[in-house]
Amino acid sequence: MQTKIGFEVHLQLKTERKLYCDCPTNYAEVPPNTNVCPICTGMPGAKPMVPNRAAVEAAVEISLMLGCCIQTGKPLYIQRKHYDYPDLPSGYQRTSVPLAVEGSLEGVRIREVHLEEDPGQYDPVSGSVDFNRSGIPLVEIVTEPDLRSPEEARRFLRLLTRVLEYTGKVRPEAGGAMRVDVNVSLEGGGRVEVKNINSVKGVYRALKFELQRQAERLRRGEKVKRETRAYLESQMITVPMRMKEFEEDYRYIPDPDLPPLFLEEEWVEEIRKRMVEPPHLREKRLVEEYGIPPSAARVITSERELADLFERVAKEVNPSFAADWFRTKLKKVLNYLGLRAGEVKFSVEQFLSLLKMVEGGRISREQGELVLRELVRKPREPEEILIELGLLPLEEEELGELIERVLEENEGAVEDYLRGREEALNFLTGKVLKASRGRADPREVVKRLRERLEERRGKD
């Protein structure tokens, strides 16, 4: 049975001002209904301002990252999409005709990209509406129904949000600012749209549920009717929506208060020149250019700042060694402290000098991780951290003395080893490590101990 899944993904654009007025956009940080004016509350007679250029630019950059063809040189109308809901005082939401069409991302076709405005937030329990969010710019990305399973859909959405976050022009998905409408159908059944899901996980669960529901109906010989459903997060199910919504019901008309947009070819080319490299392409380049495994490249390109840091250090230390550190240690420490790479304050030089200490064998990997944790928590010279943590590596001589002392104090274990009991070596290693208070490198200790013991065997 052929499964078809497509998306309409809405993400808030990260601008200082709203789309059609000068109100600020930090809606979550201020009391309800404070970032408002007659325009974004849809007061009668209030006229919108021309669209915020930063928002238009962000939508164009995102379209370019998705390989879309920008609709330059023709009038792009802002339309009124009519529907009635308490969060929408004017009775319509403004949405542009496609600014860009026919892109693709990893084999999934992007049909079109629109610029929209967010409505307010209605609380059905208290009946109150907060209009702080009303008028925040949104980008809407519409895909063709090219996805075939919930797993594929989840992978694609993760990639898409990674691409969008890379531009630095959208609010992170993690902040709950993403809303996805999913359309899903099975061969022989009608197309069902599930609206307003706000996380990648939610999309995956809604699809799992919906596909099972549709397959079950078809199996029993029943029809799957074309309809719009809602996803209930708390129960992980979809239910029919009371409000029937189909394209023709929106009564689209061009907004008579707004002149159409014109995107100039030259301006688009300027944006293309200065935009960042999309992560999925960067991932491939890192594999080819630095010879690192694809799994490491994926982790490294998960955040732009992480990839930038990698490319700076990979010129000075072995790239495979660095990649392994990013994938295991750095990512682990960041997750542990709940930080994003962009929030890390240490300098490239500080991080590099730590990597060199480990690469050169001056400290062990385990010690390196301890230093890294401190470095992320409170940036300073790794050398200082080593002293503070009492991890300053043992000098050659000091280690030699420790080993001699342990051998003297543990004659029994030495005898055991010479009689062929390998585990005696582990015991002695443990003693040396303990005596060094963790400053000695275990591999080095084993090597030196074995040498000394073999010398003894030679003499006996």
Ligand SMILES: [Zn+2]
């Ligand atoms: Zn306003």
